[in-house]
Amino acid sequence: MTDLTQTDDLFFNRGGLDRDRIESIAGDALSGADDGELFLEYCQSESVSYDDGRVRSASFDTTQGFGLRAVSGDAAGYAHSSEVSEVAVQRAAQTVKAVRAGHGGTYADAPLQTNTGLYTERNPLGEVAFEDKVALLSEIDRYLREKDPRVAQVMASISGEWQAIQIIRPDGYRAADIRPLVRLNVSVVAQDGERMETGSFGAGGRTGYDMHFDPGTWRGYADEALRQAITNLESVSAPAGEMTVVLGSGWPGILLHEAIGHGLEGDFNRKKTSAFAGLMGERVAAPGVTVVDDGTIADRRGSLSIDDEGTPTRSTTLIEDGILVGYMQDRMNARLMGMAETGNGRRQSYAHAPMPRMTNTYMLSGDKDPEEILASVENGLYAVNFGGGQVDITSGKFVFTCTEAYMIEGGKQGAPVKGATLIGNGPDALTKVSMIGNDMELDPGVGTCGKDGQGVPVGVGQPTMRLDGLTVGGTAA
Numbered sequence: 001m002t003d004l005t006q007t008d009d010l011f012f013n014r015g016g017l018d019r020d021r022i023e024s025i026a027g028d029a030l031s032g033a034d035d036g037e038l039f040l041e042y043c044q045s046e047s048v049s050y051d052d053g054r055v056r057s058a059s060f061d062t063t064q065g066f067g068l069r070a071v072s073g074d075a076a077g078y079a080h081s082s083e084v085s086e087v088a089v090q091r092a093a094q095t096v097k098a099v100r101a102g103h104g105g106t107y108a109d110a111p112l113q114t115n116t117g118l119y120t121e122r123n124p125l126g127e128v129a130f131e132d133k134v135a136l137l138s139e140i141d142r143y144l145r146e147k148d149p150r151v152a153q154v155m156a157s158i159s160g161e162w163q164a165i166q167i168i169r170p171d172g173y174r175a176a177d178i179r180p181l182v183r184l185n186v187s188v189v190a191q192d193g194e195r196m197e198t199g200s201f202g203a204g205g206r207t208g209y210d211m212h213f214d215p216g217t218w219r220g221y222a223d224e225a226l227r228q229a230i231t232n233l234e235s236v237s238a239p240a241g242e243m244t245v246v247l248g249s250g251w252p253g254i255l256l257h258e259a260i261g262h263g264l265e266g267d268f269n270r271k272k273t274s275a276f277a278g279l280m281g282e283r284v285a286a287p288g289v290t291v292v293d294d295g296t297i298a299d300r301r302g303s304l305s306i307d308d309e310g311t312p313t314r315s316t317t318l319i320e321d322g323i324l325v326g327y328m329q330d331r332m333n334a335r336l337m338g339m340a341e342t343g344n345g346r347r348q349s350y351a352h353a354p355m356p357r358m359t360n361t362y363m364l365s366g367d368k369d370p371e372e373i374l375a376s377v378e379n380g381l382y383a384v385n386f387g388g389g390q391v392d393i394t395s396g397k398f399v400f401t402c403t404e405a406y407m408i409e410g411g412k413q414g415a416p417v418k419g420a421t422l423i424g425n426g427p428d429a430l431t432k433v434s435m436i437g438n439d440m441e442l443d444p445g446v447g448t449c450g451k452d453g454q455g456v457p458v459g460v461g462q463p464t465m466r467l468d469g470l471t472v473g474g475t476a477a
Contacts, residue, residue: 006164022038040168048130155186173310183445186200205301236417244379244408245466248385253363285431304346329341344356362442362459367438368436370438373437378411381417422473442459
C-alpha cells in the first residue's frame with residue numbers, strides 16, 4: 001500500500017483541498033450510514049497506435065475526480081465529480097445523504113491496513129520518450145514484413161496508465177495506492193492468394209515499459225502473432241457436434257472467467273441470480289477442480305495492493321476439489337450475506353460505484369502431462385486461443401469463439417480449424433472435466449472484464465484440461 005504522503009501531495013498540497021474540511025464533510029454525509037467512503041483519483045494515460053507503416057493515433061490524457069458513497073442496508077447513494085473542490089464535495093454530500101434518510105445505521109469497521117506493495121509506484125509514462133515508442137512500433141512493423149512475405153498488414157500499439165487513489169472514511173481510516181499499468185499489442189494480417197487471416201498477441205502488467213523494449217521480448221510477441229496468422233491460413237472448416245474438447249493452458253482461462261467466475265461474485269449470489277446461488281458447500285465441479293481468485297500476485301495486470309474500498313486483496317479459494325467454498329465479495333455484499341470481504345470491491349474510476357469483481361482468476365494444476373491428455377482423445381477439438389464470447393449469468397450458458405483450434409486425431413494434434421465455437425453451460429461444463437494438466441499458466445496480461453458498463457483489468461489462467469461431451473459449433477458443410 002502506498003505511503004499517504006505521495007497522494008496527499010496530489011490531492012491536498014498541490015491539489016488545493018483542505019484535508020480536515022474534506023474529512024469533516026465526508027463524515028457528516030456518512031453519519032448514520034452503514035458504510036461508505038470518499039474515493040479520490042488522479043490518472044494519467046497514453047496510447048500510441050501504429051498501422052500500415054505510420055502512426056494511426058496518439059493520445060495523452062489526464063483525469064481526476066472523486067466519488068462519494070453512502071450505504072444504508074442494500075441501498076447506496078453515489079455522487080461523483082471531475083471538479084475536485086470543497087464546494088463539489090459538499091454538493092455530493094447533500095446528494096448521498098438522501099439514502100440514509102430515516103435509517104439509523106452503525107458504521108461498519110474499517111478495512112484492515114496493509115504494508116504490502118505488489119508493484120512499482122514509478123510513473124511509466126515519463127520513462128520513455130514518445131519518439132522511442134514510435135520507433136519501437138516501427139521496428140516491429142519492419143521486423144514482421146521482412147520475416148515473412150505473406151505479411152500484408154501489421155498493427156501494433158503501446159499504452160500506459162498511472163493511477164493514484166486515496167480512500168477516506170469518517171472513522172479516521174485513510175488508504176492510498178499508486179497503480180501503473182502498461183501493455184504492448186501486435187496484430188498481423190497474413191495473405192496467401194485471395195485468403196487473408198489474422199493473428200495477435202499482447203502482454204502487459206503493473207510494471208514499467210522497459211521489459212517491452214527488450215528485443216528478445218517484443219520479437220517473441222511478434223513471432224507469436226505471425227505464427228497464429230500463418231496457422232490460420234492453413235485452417236479448414238470446423239466440424240460441429242458434441243465431442244471431447246481439450247482446452248490449452250493460459251489464456252483459455254477466459255472461458256473459466258466468464259462462464260464460471262462471474263457466477264461466483266457476491267452480488268449475483270446475494271440476489272440469487274447466479275446459477276451457483278444457494279450451492280455453498282455442495283459439489284459444483286468434477287473432483288480435482290480447484291479455482292481461486294488471487295489479487296496478490298506481484299506485477300500482474302489484475303492485482304491490487306488494496307481494492308477500491310481500501311480492503312487488502314487476498315487469495316480466495318472459490319471451488320476446492322469440486323466443492324463450492326467461497327464467493328468474491330465487496331464490503332456491502334459481504335455484510336449483507338454475513339461473510340468476510342475478500343478485497344474484490346472494484347470500480348472503473350471515480351465516476352463508478354464499487355462492486356464485486358474478479359482480479360486474477362484461475363484453476364490450479366492437476367497431475368497430468370499435457371501430452372498425456374491429448375493422447376487420451378481419439379477424436380476431438382483442441383482449443384488454444386479464444387476471442388469474444390457471451391455468457392448469461394443466471395443460467396450459466398455461454399458461447400465462445402475459438403481464434404486458434406485444432407482437430408485431435410488419433411491422440412495427436414491435427415489440422416487447424418476455423419470458425420469453431422464452444423457452446424455450453426458453465427456449471428455443467430465444470431462437471432465434464434475429466435483430466436487436468438500439470439501446466440497451469442497465467443495469461444500474458446491483456447484481459448479487461450466488463451460488468452454493468454464498467455471495465456477493469458483482470459488476469460485469467462488454467463492448466464490444459466479435458467472436457468467430455470462439450471458442444472462445438474462449426475462451419476463444415
